[in-house]
Amino acid sequence: MGNSPAGEPGLIAVIAAALRRERERAGMSLSELAKRAGVAKSTLSQIESGAGNPGVETLWALATALGVPFSRLVDPPRPATRVLRAGEGPAAHSEVAGYTAALLASSPPNARRDLYRVTARPGEPRLSAPHAPGTVEHVVLASGRALAGPAEEPVELRPGDYVTYPGDVPHIFDALAADTSAVFVMEHI
Amino acid sequence: MGNSPAGEPGLIAVIAAALRRERERAGMSLSELAKRAGVAKSTLSQIESGAGNPGVETLWALATALGVPFSRLVDPPRPATRVLRAGEGPAAHSEVAGYTAALLASSPPNARRDLYRVTARPGEPRLSAPHAPGTVEHVVLASGRALAGPAEEPVELRPGDYVTYPGDVPHIFDALAADTSAVFVMEHI
DNA sequence: GACAGTCGTTCGGTTTGACGAACACCACAG
DNA sequence: CTGTGGTGTTCGTCAAACCGAACGACTGTC
Numbered sequence: 175m176g177n178s179p180a181g182e183p184g185l186i187a188v189i190a191a192a193l194r195r196e197r198e199r200a201g202m203s204l205s206e207l208a209k210r211a212g213v214a215k216s217t218l219s220q221i222e223s224g225a226g227n228p229g230v231e232t233l234w235a236l237a238t239a240l241g242v243p244f245s246r247l248v249d250p251p252r253p254a255t256r257v258l259r260a261g262e263g264p265a266a267h268s269e270v271a272g273y274t275a276a277l278l279a280s281s282p283p284n285a286r287r288d289l290y291r292v293t294a295r296p297g298e299p300r301l302s303a304p305h306a307p308g309t310v311e312h313v314v315l316a317s318g319r320a321l322a323g324p325a326e327e328p329v330e331l332r333p334g335d336y337v338t339y340p341g342d343v344p345h346i347f348d349a350l351a352a353d354t355s356a357v358f359v360m361e362h363i
Numbered sequence: 364m365g366n367s368p369a370g371e372p373g374l375i376a377v378i379a380a381a382l383r384r385e386r387e388r389a390g391m392s393l394s395e396l397a398k399r400a401g402v403a404k405s406t407l408s409q410i411e412s413g414a415g416n417p418g419v420e421t422l423w424a425l426a427t428a429l430g431v432p433f434s435r436l437v438d439p440p441r442p443a444t445r446v447l448r449a450g451e452g453p454a455a456h457s458e459v460a461g462y463t464a465a466l467l468a469s470s471p472p473n474a475r476r477d478l479y480r481v482t483a484r485p486g487e488p489r490l491s492a493p494h495a496p497g498t499v500e501h502v503v504l505a506s507g508r509a510l511a512g513p514a515e516e517p518v519e520l521r522p523g524d525y526v527t528y529p530g531d532v533p534h535i536f537d538a539l540a541a542d543t544s545a546v547f548v549m550e551h552i
Numbered sequence: 553g554a555c556a557g558t559c560g561t562t563c564g565g566t567t568t569g570a571c572g573a574a575c576a577c578c579a580c581a582g
Numbered sequence: 583c584t585g586t587g588g589t590g591t592t593c594g595t596c597a598a599a600c601c602g603a604a605c606g607a608c609t610g611t612c
């Protein structure tokens with residue numbers, strides 16, 4: 175099951191560390207967490223010590239007992255300070271007539287939540303095909319005016335307005351004024 | 364391991380469905396996926412049929428072979444359309460002299476990623492104490508001018524500028540012009 | 553000091569997940 | 583009709599995850 179490219183900690187090591195970290199953050203003892211999760215504390219002890227390959231139900235029980243999402247136990251963190259100026263062309267950006275989308279940030283692995291800056295010219299509505307099921311989009315209008323949301327029932331936005339909607343249906347972003355810009359957050363849940 | 368509140372599908376059923384869905388979306392046969400992931404196809408067959416409690420390493424191998432994040436196999440989706448107007452006071456908002464922060468969206472359980480809209484008046488810098496370790500903040504300036512980032516080395520932002528930095532150190536947001544507003548994304552990774 | 557209450561660890565026994573081979577099924581080439 | 587290559591399934595074996603109990607260590611309380 176070669177998923178440990180030498181340098182990396184390895185999956186179960188990550189889980190072990192995350193589990194202990196979250197447990198201590200929650201101020202629980204090993205015994206207490208084991209009891210709450212309905213797991214033998216011997217099992218929990220072994221998992222935290224990095225032994226073996228726990229079953230998903232076991233891990234799930236522990237995660238919910240800790241009150242944290244499952245993914246926090248498997249995806250490690252990662253910080254850093256980064257600046258991107260208004261004009262700069264970032265990692266990835268798409269551009270069609272009068273519409274530019276700049277990818278500001280995305281979370282590994284395989285991008286679960288992406289942050290975009292969008293600018294659009296009026297008169298050229300941007301219709302997006304449905305994304306993967308479970309996707310959700312958030313839009314905050316920074317300037318101008320726009321029509322955004324599901325294609326069937328878009329919402330008119332003014333600066334500061336916010337709308338969220340499922341991303342797995344066709345959706346639209348249509349600038350109604352010059353200098354229209356917005357911040358997009360796209361979650362892949 | 365009572366994690367199936369009657370109405371819900373149950374964890375392993377969710378995994379089974381998600382696995383089959385993702386596999387078919389990737390256009391892979393059961394045999395092919397099994398081989399790529401280094402898993403016996405009998406094992407994969409049983410998992411997809413909803414049998415038993417697969418190990419995390421097995422699931423991880425399948426997820427990476429499918430090219431999808433681990434969490435997509437365990438966390439089911441959830442949509443909804445919601446609008447919040449610029450002036451509206453939403454779910455939660457803090458307000459100190461000349462500084463308002465409105466919580467636009469947060470992801471359950473226990474908020475892993477929050478979306479804020481912030482407006483600030485110049486001359487009243489907002490210094491935030493460190494958040495939980497692993498927190499990361501993203502800021503996109505919508506209007507005005509501001510100094511934002513880690514307290515030791517803030518960055519001057521103009522409309523459209525973007526900065527990201529660790530949230531577990533003291534950080535600052537200082538408006539430099541009237542009508543300064545920004546969009547905040549706070550991740551708890 | 554003796555006791556009760558934690559903490560987290562280690563030790564047999566039972567349950568069960570992962571494996572490989574054999575299986576039935578279908579499609580197509582010969 | 584008989585291979586040959588593909589699908590996804592079921593079977594028996596073995597390793598291991600999970601469990602409960604027993605363990606030593608450490609902290610109070612009477």
